[in-house]
Amino acid sequence: NAGVTQTPKFQVLKTGQSMTLQCAQDMNHNSMYWYRQDPGMGLRLIYYSASEGTTDKGEVPNGYNVSRLNKREFSLRLESAAPSQTSVYFCASSWDWTETDTQYFGPGTRLTVL
Amino acid sequence: AQSVTQPDIHITVSEGASLELRCNYSYGATPYLFWYVQSPGQGLQLLLKYFSGDTLVQGIKGFEAEFKRSQSSFNLRKPSVHWSDAAEYFCAVGGGSQGNLIFGKGTKLSVKP
Numbered sequence: 299n300a301g302v303t304q305t306p307k308f309q310v311l312k313t314g315q316s317m318t319l320q321c322a323q324d325m326n327h328n329s330m331y332w333y334r335q336d337p338g339m340g341l342r343l344i345y346y347s348a349s350e351g352t353t354d355k356g357e358v359p360n361g362y363n364v365s366r367l368n369k370r371e372f373s374l375r376l377e378s379a380a381p382s383q384t385s386v387y388f389c390a391s392s393w394d395w396t397e398t399d400t401q402y403f404g405p406g407t408r409l410t411v412l
Numbered sequence: 413a414q415s416v417t418q419p420d421i422h423i424t425v426s427e428g429a430s431l432e433l434r435c436n437y438s439y440g441a442t443p444y445l446f447w448y449v450q451s452p453g454q455g456l457q458l459l460l461k462y463f464s465g466d467t468l469v470q471g472i473k474g475f476e477a478e479f480k481r482s483q484s485s486f487n488l489r490k491p492s493v494h495w496s497d498a499a500e501y502f503c504a505v506g507g508g509s510q511g512n513l514i515f516g517k518g519t520k521l522s523v524k525p
Contacts, residue, residue, distance in 0.1 A: 302455075331512060338421075340502065340515035341456075356512060388455060398444050398463050398506060401513055403456040 300324055302404035304389050310410045311379045319374040319407050321389030327402075329395040330372035332356075332364060334385040335406070341388065347372055348395035379411045414439045416503050418516035425493050426524045433488040433519050435503035444506035445486040446513065447477055451499045459501075462486060473497070498523045 305320045323330065328349045333341040343356030345364040353364050361383060363375045372391075376383055387407045392399035415438045425431055437443055444463050448456040460471025467479040477488045486503060500520045504513040 338517055340517040343512040400458055400461060405455040
């Protein structure tokens with residue numbers, strides 16, 4: 299049982315390049331989330347998927363797109379990377395989309411945009 | 413709107429000393445509160461959570477937290493800190509408008525030998 303896995307662990311991009319961050323969970327969770335972590339800012343929600351087949355914007359969605367490929371996988375795409383997207387990206391999952399459900403986090407992807 | 417405040421950005425304690433990390437929240441209804449720990453270069457691990465009932469909650473690694481509704485606080489405590497506790501600690505409240513957790517900005521804990 300690996301929990302939440304993310305690939306890649308590290309990535310360096312040039313401004314304007316695109317990339318997709320992958321996330322998978324093996325806990326049969328219904329809900330999945332993408333957060334970004336910036337120094338002194340805590341974690342902020344980018345996009346979420348309350349259940350398979352649905353996705354919605356979070357607090358900071360600009361410049362990102364997501365795909366809930368199936369129940370296990372939730373990817374985050376940067377179409378044209380900008381230096382402001384330099385951050386650590388965390389994927390999380392929970393059994394359901396309620397305030398009492400514990401969210402389990404992946405190890406993160408450290409992205410640098412030059 | 414919900415919010416979480418962690419007043420201390422950085423705390424240093426000596427190994428073996430007691431620890432208290434502060435967390436204050438703003439939430440209209442009954443809050444669902446969490447403490448996560450992030451070791452350097454790692455993801456977030458859940459330490460403990462409070463939903464209802466006993467206001468003193470026990471977690472992993474010897475941590476506990478006390479919910480005080482009158483003070484809108486959910487402070488994290490440990491009686492004796494170990495060097496391996498050096499990490500960043502995040503308080504969070506559940507029930508964001510998008511089902512998300514609302515995080516505080518974190519408190520970095522350093523442990524002196």
